[in-house]
Amino acid sequence: MSIILDKDTKIIVQGITGREGSFHADLMLKYGANVVGGVTPGKSDQKVHGLPVFDTVKEAAEATDTDASILFVPPRFSRDAILEAVDAGLEIVVTVAEGIPFHDMVYCREYANKNGCTLIGPNTPGIISPGKSKLGFMADSIYKEGSVGMISRSATLSYEAVNNLTTSGIGQSTVVGIGGDPVQGVTFKDLLPMFEEDPETEVVVMIGEIGGTDEEEAALYVKKHMKTPVIAFIAGEAAPEGKRMGHAGAIVSPGGEGSADYKKEKLEEAGIEVARKLTDIPALCKKYID
């Protein structure tokens, strides 16, 4: 088991004829993902890696019975492409682009919600269920099938954390990058219940960072509803107030709202162990793994 993504999930790639789209479609196929086609308007006469290319998501969905889409589409065209995928009834949409305008995401997030679509991203490497399927561009060699569920706002920190786990012999059920933007699709508290219901996941690792209130809300959820143990890490304790730390969402408000210390306090209040360093995570996980 895994969450959201497994080996049967039928995937299309929006922007498949582009450089990145084509490159990562190939890597996903090689990982064993069930990629069934791609979409680029006006290019339905082409094939990419033997996959059919459609002009619209709707045509692709009708022809291939698609479940999920990953978008390799530039930020300025992302709103239209996300809305197209949601409108076509896809259940999972991953958008990797960095720099999508704020109001575009505010709209897309809510439109996806209302249509019952699991929107992941933007500014994310995607999602991977090791050994099963990959809907993203992460370097898949560092992942290993196992029982740690992971949710991360930062791509690089998830690589770092996964690498620490794998080299310690600990595998992962599903690793979801939720992205570092202030407004994104699913966030910690949307994914926690899925991990809670997944019998394979024995412990969940949340990699958070400064800014926003997502970790605090996740803490509340964990306290109320989770039986599966949860471990957390928060980056940015050294970040000064009022500076956006690279990720658009990573900013401590003047007054200290959204600071690492505040988040850690809330997480610990909810009974969540907070790792001081990323290298501490494997040892914390081991306590809960058979």
Add this chain to the structure above:
Amino acid sequence: MSIILDKDTKIIVQGITGREGSFHADLMLKYGANVVGGVTPGKSDQKVHGLPVFDTVKEAAEATDTDASILFVPPRFSRDAILEAVDAGLEIVVTVAEGIPFHDMVYCREYANKNGCTLIGPNTPGIISPGKSKLGFMADSIYKEGSVGMISRSATLSYEAVNNLTTSGIGQSTVVGIGGDPVQGVTFKDLLPMFEEDPETEVVVMIGEIGGTDEEEAALYVKKHMKTPVIAFIAGEAAPEGKRMGHAGAIVSPGGEGSADYKKEKLEEAGIEVARKLTDIPALCKKYID
């Protein structure tokens, strides 16, 4: 049992300080409906029939834990009032107004759908679960508790059909007026599955009329999914082509699309008995009632 509405359903009346709103709030209360309050912006200092009046649906919903709202609001303010009720998270919204602009309803219908709200109307007398609750303005004395479920596009024809049933000793589980507009909230095929799941409903009567394709789609649904027997009546066999017959939705297209004969044919193909006259309905129902 009944569908949508039962004696516990908590009801608010939007427009409760108006003449009609106040009058029917009283009649609903007298019928035993669980009316818990009303809404009229700027009138929260008032009480109507002992009920609290709120300025916004959200305030009412938070104070009374409302499930449902009925709108006695003029057509030109209906869009805003429907959207307010849906946005506040109500599960059932009934709008009785006649003459709501077309595009307002196209929008409201879809917005309600996306928010999981059961929108009933416009141009409807509402919904009644005899002996339990009433969310509408129908003359309740003709209804009787029992096991016939009814869905009607026409108010007067539902009165007629109900009266025939009641005087024949046959009661009703729930009677829903879906309204005679070309675009409305729920329609036949949205309600049929609810009646199918209602153990109390032994037979469903559909009162349709010329225009649109709702009856045809209901027929398809019945053929595929319904075990509960369904009886139908279609008004308008004498209507000439191209004339809107009073209801905005009741029009036979040039070429015969939406005609009574066509609808009857589709219903009969789906195994649905079509009553020639309204007075035939009780006898047809009796066959299926213990």
Add this chain to the structure above:
Amino acid sequence: MKIYEYQAKEVFAENGIETPSGQLALSVKEAVEKAEELDYKVALKSQVHVGGRGKAGGIKFASTKEEVEKMAEDLFNMKIKGEEVNRLLIEEQQEIKEEYYLGLTLNRSKKTDTLIFSRSGGMDIEEVAAETPEKVVKVDIDPVLGLQNFHLTPVAKAFDFDKEMSKKVAPIVKKLYEIYKNSDCLLVEINPLALLTDGSVKALDGKLEMDDNARYRQPKLLTMWDEEKEEEMELIGRQAGFVVIKLSGNVSIISNGAGLAISTLDSLQRHGINAANILDLSGGATSEKVQKAVDVVLQDSDVKSILFNIFGGITRCDEIAAGVSASLKKVPADISIVCRLQGTNREEGIKILKEAGLEAASDLEEVVEKVVKTLKGGE
């Protein structure tokens, strides 16, 4: 309500959709004057609400002053499907390369908006859809989402548009969608939308069908509404505050709901009788309103009998009966009145009618049979 081609084109032009230059002419003299400005190379297009104008010879092409004069005269003397021609649109002739159809209306099954295109422009879209469905492309638009760029991909594909052509057509579709929404239209059509030899894309003919319910917020479009073209009885009814439907028989059906009225019509027909008109009192009618309704239907010279079919909910039978009773003296002797009262305050109503010398049936079939007897007896 429908508006004329020249009015639709005004709406198009105001919203940035290009149309041929043209002017309205109400007489032959005016037609010649307007044509002069265009050097007499003009199309003369009769302005009527009925369809099939082209086939009926309602559009002519002139190139000299004499031709304009003669053709305008012919057209003003024409009737198209019974409709008189009182207005001509005098329009610059166009050199057409391709003709398309572009429309927006309701998908009645899904109840969403739907964008319709066809490469067979200038033809009746329903015929095209029936005969060559592959030539018609429909794209549903979630009304909450509204028109987005991705909705336009199937248009470009269906038309084999290159990028240049897509760039010309996309803004037209967006503007038409705005008209559809902002002007409260049930239907908007550009047919044909033409690619001209000079590379421009213009709306050569157009149709807008307005939502009656939205009249109050469309003051400008309301001025375009041609009351003359409305069925007289329906106009009289509307002015008195009722929905009246004019039909071809001789019974007037007055009812407190559309469904009941239609059903009464069905019953009459089964007995071989047609209605002259239907008048819907709606819910909660007072005695005064009933009298007003009787005044309305008496203006229909086809009426030989008035049938009241009332099932009172909000409507009270006693109010109806009082109205009928008060109207009696106005009803000529050769027009019979039959009543059916059911529902709220039925007993009180029956009593009032009895005092006025009228009986009341209790069910629909009974009252219909009474009308049949009256009318057949009277033959």
Add this chain to the structure above:
Amino acid sequence: MKIYEYQAKEVFAENGIETPSGQLALSVKEAVEKAEELDYKVALKSQVHVGGRGKAGGIKFASTKEEVEKMAEDLFNMKIKGEEVNRLLIEEQQEIKEEYYLGLTLNRSKKTDTLIFSRSGGMDIEEVAAETPEKVVKVDIDPVLGLQNFHLTPVAKAFDFDKEMSKKVAPIVKKLYEIYKNSDCLLVEINPLALLTDGSVKALDGKLEMDDNARYRQPKLLTMWDEEKEEEMELIGRQAGFVVIKLSGNVSIISNGAGLAISTLDSLQRHGINAANILDLSGGATSEKVQKAVDVVLQDSDVKSILFNIFGGITRCDEIAAGVSASLKKVPADISIVCRLQGTNREEGIKILKEAGLEAASDLEEVVEKVVKTLKGGE
């Protein structure tokens, strides 16, 4: 990005929100000229990006030419929280009856838009919310639905507006919402929105915070952006295509992701070391890009050491190493370079570095300890 008050007021005025008449002055002379048109009864408002301008004495009220001259001179010589005053807004004085706060921004928890009002206008809204939360009303707006009339009921209620006042304020809220959406703002504020003694309602001060990601579609607002006010290193970085964050220490962190960079910063701090800056290479950086990044951070005179922290996914360690190697000759001898390479093509990268005489750490803690040693050793 933030824009000045006078620019925000330009945006307000263009969108139909009334503002006091006023003009910008860049010198004392100009200030006097502009004030003359208003008969010298003016407010002189220093234009700065930092908050708390009023308390710092950055706003003055004059009524004679001499006062204007003196006050303008004072203001142009002022620094407000370290920011020089280079621009004054010379504005007609207003007779204020009531002051309100009106703003729109993101509800970060629900991630919907939220409309914020307060009766305590002219004050810092966060302070008001913290001290007297009952004076602040927030209304969430479903971004798919957009602002509707019903959202305005709570405004009227909170302000005890009568119908007349509601009618004045409702269009202002709607226009502000349109600015928020159409101008791609992260935050819009009118503070105070004032009811004047003449009954009009005007925006007396305003703030817009623009979305950097939407620059490409806001050409007009882009012209309002004052690059001078940007941190120099951040501007240099942006012009070279990087996100650079200027900090107060002496290590430059170059990383292939924001999270990794922040985490490196945390580690350094635990060893008592601060960063001079952070530079994010993003994913897939080439050797050339790495060289460009080194060029950028070398312009920061605070930098004593450059720390590369790379966990390659799309990013290839060999490309990074090649870039570092090619940059070495440009790096002054007193600036040390330490590297950590992990992930894609790590071995190839280590080899390239070794050839250039550099070692590569394999984990974060290791590289941080190396920096610590280098810096402390150099003291």
